[in-house]
Amino acid sequence: MKKIVGLILSVLTISTYAQTKQDKVVLVIHGGAGTILKKNMTPEKEKAYRDALAESLTKGYEVIKQGGESENAVIEAIKVMENSPLFNAGKGAVFTHEGKNELDASLMIGNTMQAGAVAGVTTIKNPILAAKAVLQNSAHVMMVGKGAEEFAQTQGLEIVDPSYFKTEERWNSLQKVLEKDKEKMELDHDAKTQAYVPFNFVDEKFGTVGAVALDNKGHISAGTSTGGMTNKRFGRVGDSPIIGAGTYANSEVGVSSTGWGEYFIKAVAAYDVAALMNYKKLSSKKAGEEVIKKIGDLGGDGGMIILDKNGQASFPFNTAGMYRGSITQSGKITIEIYQ
Ligand code: ASP
16 A cells, blocks of 8 residues: 555656646747748848747747747747748848738737737737727727828837838839839730739748747737738738738637738638647647648648647748747747758
């Protein structure tokens, strides 16, 4: 009898030890998925991306370490990437067909199911802050264009001249895509009538940013911010500001997507991860894999970052690469770019 009790006690001790030892992930981020290949990357450029991702993780982690809320960790992490010209969000956003930067962002708090989003804004320095203001200080979930900008002003958010978002690299990308579109239209008459379709979109790197955080209370939040898609037109809005497509969080899991937005909207991608976990009892990892497979089967591409209430992180994607990173409770940073 004594032996059995001893055995049970030692099993209990080992499993408790394993639990306390488990260094769960508290924050995951992405800086976009797409044709990101090692052979096209210089060591300097790769270092710049890695540094920016590490800074984003560190800023978000600070919030959690100090006992702050998951939504604020998400915001701090995303702000770093919005302020960096490397990513397609805030400064460094891609250009529309007309040569403008139109930004989208969204934020969701899982335990309260509060959500906020803005789309097509051109003067708000940090769109993720505008998403939070919508969530916190309005009766709405989504605001677009001029109205969203007016609202941001009433909230005391930093307003910039639209030229703030411009970078040479993104401008040159637009010129290249426009050139390819012209060639295509010269060859194909039908193409003229569908000129709004970004013919070369599939080959474009995406570069949207996102974060999912799990705070000390076990609450999860997710957020996403983007300039959308190079050469977008007619007020096109992708998945990033759409709750359930680009961003979703509940009390079990948080998701932020990146990739070919139209497919993520049609697949209701971010919510589908949560639904598969809820209805089909899949793990967060399995659910993410299933959704990315679905996106691929539909003809789309991209990826997502997923963090569940147990601190289990996963990063499914079907592109050549995805800028991504995580940080654990003890502060261990992991950053990856390629498959
Ligand atoms: N999903 C974004 C959009 O379609 C693009 C991206 O992820 O980079 O607007």
